[in-house]
Amino acid sequence: MAKRVLVKFSGEALAGDDGYGIDTTILKYIASEIKELVNNGIEVAIVVGGGNIIRGVSAAKDGIIKRTSGDYMGMLATVINGVAIQEALESIGVESRLQSAIDMHQIGESFIVRRAIRHLEKGRVVVFAAGTGNPYFTTDTAATLRASEIGAELLIKATKVDGVYDRDPNRYDDAKKLNEISYDKALGEHIKVMDDTAIALAKENKLPIVVCNMFEKSNLLSIINGDYSLCSIVK
Helix, strand or coil: CCCEEEEEECCHHHCHHHCCCCCHHHHHHHHHHHHHHHHCCCEEEEEECCCCCCCHHHHCCCCCCCHHHHHHHHHHHHHHHHHHHHHHHHHCCCCEEEEECCCCCCCCEECCHHHHHHHHHCCCEEEEECCCCCCCCCHHHHHHHHHHHHCCCEEEEEECCCCEECCCCCCCCCCCEECEECHHHHHHCCCCCCCHHHHHHHHHCCCCEEEEECCCCCHHHHHHCCCCCCEEEEC
């Protein structure tokens, strides 16, 4: 059983069916799933994307907004989502801290790895926002980086699908689920688990990546307890 984990949520997952903004029903559900982990003595960190508000690549696609500025806009979107997750956790009695890679003292703490670890040791959930603080890096890479820095034993990518497939299961009826994948296979065949930088960093730090359906109730706890039947694992 892993004692310290990092859970990566996509921004789109917070948006619900309309694909934009924040659905508070989903926020409440996420908070309850995280509380279940905390109640079982697991130290939990979270990274969240910002795609439900804006993506840097999309913002910069027509050249009016520079890519670096677009990426910073995306980082700010992750801060909005991070504040929302923190509020949802606190609303059900889960003590949490928001740490931002971009200094925003009125909103949250600056990212300091030793302080983050201390919060985790005290049973607080730590929400890491603003990605890595640098343009050209995804929140997948930020999740792998933060997981490595805090010494997490497992990185869980919580999505809307139950794992990784050899092709898009929404487009191909014969798509096959890949229950276990090596880092090298994921990199060599460009299997869309996370971006290549994130996977390479996970490989270097021997950090297993689990991809699962966040809407499968208590799935996060099952995974941490070693049940990988409803997910895919890269290791």
